[in-house]
Amino acid sequence: MGEVATVLVLLLACLVALVLVLLARREAEAHRRQALEDVTAQKDEARARLDELNARADRLARREQEVVEERHELRRLTETAERRIAEAETERETAAKLRAEAEARRAEAEQIRGSADLVVTERLEALSGLSAEEARHEQVRLALARAESEAAAQVRRVEARARRTADDRARGVVAAAVQRLAGPTSSQSVVTVLPLPAEEMKGRIIGKEGRNIRAFEALTGVNVIVDDTPDSVTLSSFDAERREVAAVTLAALMEDGRIHPQRIEIAYADALAGAQARAVAAGHEAAERAGVERLHPELVEVLGRLRLRTSYGQNVLAHLVECAHIAGAMAAEIGADVETARRAAFLHDVGKALTADRPGTHAALGAELARRLGESDVVVNAIAAHHDEVPLESVEAVLVQAADTCSAARPGARREELDQYIERMDTLEALVAAHEGVRRAVAMAAGREVRVVVEPSVVDDRALPEMASAIARHIEKDLSFPGEITVTVVRELRASATAG
Structure with missing residues (x-):
């Protein structure tokens, strides 16, 4: 038993580890998106730098325009000087000398500026082996590559850290959730x-x-x-x-x-x-104990019917309440949606109330009922997938599966022999009811006695001993049982009249 419990705990740990890896991947995806946003920001920064260079080029162009305007102004002054030369011969020589000096200085400045720009450009191109335009593009490319490399490294570090801590954290989550639930065993007697x-x-x-x-x-x-x-x-x-x-x-x-x-x-x-009213009251009480609100009235009534249903001796409604508490505790430990996990765990076995009337597994029937009554897709998938009949689509579905296993596997939760006992009683009653003239067959005294009520219009009093013997021989032939089974055949004829 201890080895089985250990294996079950390890299986649970693996399931929760899977949940943690999924969450880690989600966190890694967030880091990747953040890295992409950083790359975009660097792109914007590079673009802003390029805009700044363009603005500087525009300022240089404006400066050149100002120099051109200065040239025009100089020409105007020259013309004025020439007019003054025409007016005064003496001033002409002075103006000519000033003009020659201005022309010489301007040419020298232009030559110096052109030489300086050419030298700087040639030196930069010689050092980088690229033109100015190519250098700008290369700078942007290097910035993008560096950002992508840092993002990938960060993602790898997050995944490695998650793998290192997943197993230990999974064991801690399961242990904390189970220890917080100090409920009694839910096995029922007869x-x-x-x-x-x-x-x-x-x-x-x-x-x-x-x-x-x-x-x-x-x-x-x-x-x-x-x-x-x-x-x-x-x-x-x-x-x-x-x-x-x-x-x-x-x-x-x-x-x-x-x-x-x-x-x-x-x-x-x-x-x-009053059976239906008792079922509704039991459903409301269980939902309140599980902390689940806003359930459809039909769901409450179906859940209440599970108060009389057992699985290997474990009361199904008590099992659902227990699963809701365990799933909620584990969801809180790992950061999942607590309300969704608790709701899905509380509803995961609701289909067991429908299996007697409809074909299909209880997981499929429960999921169909939940979908029809407006439950969310996450809850519906958790119900349908808790026995791996369909793929798990959410972290909460994995938690429901783990909580179901926790509740069923803990010591004293279930007794397999009770279901076998009930099956034997049902078989005994069905075998007796197959005889002609039997209206009702009831197995009593733990299967050591069966009482048979016959139709008085079909079986008369003289046929009762023969019928009891035939039923006893049929039981001896087709049913394996310990000890003896007493067959009691009852024929009751009622007559009533009204005087008035």
């Missing part, structure tokens, strides 16, 4: 014990010569044990629905105080009629 308001109530339940207890057992199909424990009565049946209806019926009879066959029939009919 008996229900009801306290008696007074010791004298036992006599009323038994009735005169045992008629009340016989009528109660024949009607409900449940064994009533009144002698084993003081101040209480025990109801025994492998069928949880029969046992629950019988418990409600007996509680109503004890509260009323009037116990006779007619009153038993009325209380039994009322208990059957």
Whole structure:
């Protein structure tokens, strides 16, 4: 058992590790996007630098324009000087000398500037082996390559760190989630014990010569044990629905105080009629304990029906509440959506209430019901995929699968022999009910007795012994069972008339 638990824990750790790797990849993708944004920013910076160079070139062009304008101004002054020369011969020689000096200085400045620009450009091109335009493009390319390399290195570091810590963190998540849930085991037995308001109530339940207890057992199909424990009565049946209806019926009879066959029939009919209301109340109570809100009324009613359903002895509704708590705890530990994980875990076995009426697996039926009633795609996928019938599409679906395994695998959660016992009882009843004239067959006393109610119009009193023997031989031939099984055939003919 310890080795199996260890293997299950390791499997759970692997599942959670997978979740962590998925989250790490998501984080890596975020880093990659950030790196791309950095590259874009560097592109924008390079573009801004290029715009700055273009602006500087524009300023140089404006300066050249100003020099041209200065030339025009100089020409105007020259013309003015020539006019003045025409007016005064003496001023002409001075103006000519000034003009010659200005022309010489201008030519010298232009020559110096052209030589300096040529020398700088030639030196830069000689050092880089590129032209000025090619150098600008090469600078941008190098900046992009450097940014991409840094982004790739960052992604590799994040993935390596996630792989190193995934296993340890997965074990910690599972351990924390399971330790936080200190719930009792949810295995059920096949008996229900009801306290008696007074010791004298036992006599009323038994009735005169045992008629009340016989009528109660024949009607409900449940064994009533009144002698084993003081101040209480025990109801025994492998069928949880029969046992629950019988418990409600007996509680109503004890509260009323009037116990006779007619009153038993009325209380039994009322208990059957209130089954749906009890299911709705149980569904609301379970949803409140699981912390799940805004459920469709039909989902609440279907969930409430699971209060009487067991899986290997584990109550299914209690199992769903337990799974919701475990999934929510694990989601909080790893940063997933807590509400979605809790909701999906609470609904993952809802299809078990539908398998008796419809073909298909409980995972497929539950997913179909959730989709029809407006649950999200993540919840629907988690329900459909919790037994790997379809691929898992979200982190929350993996958490639901892990929580389901945690709840089912913990010590004391399930008993396999109970399902085998129920299957044997169902087989016994079906085998007896196949005989002609049988209206109802009820297995009682843990399968050691079967009571057969026949149709009085088909089977007469003389045929009862022969029919009991035939049923006993059929059981011996086709059914394997420990000990002995007593077959009791009951034929009851009722007649009523109204006087008035």
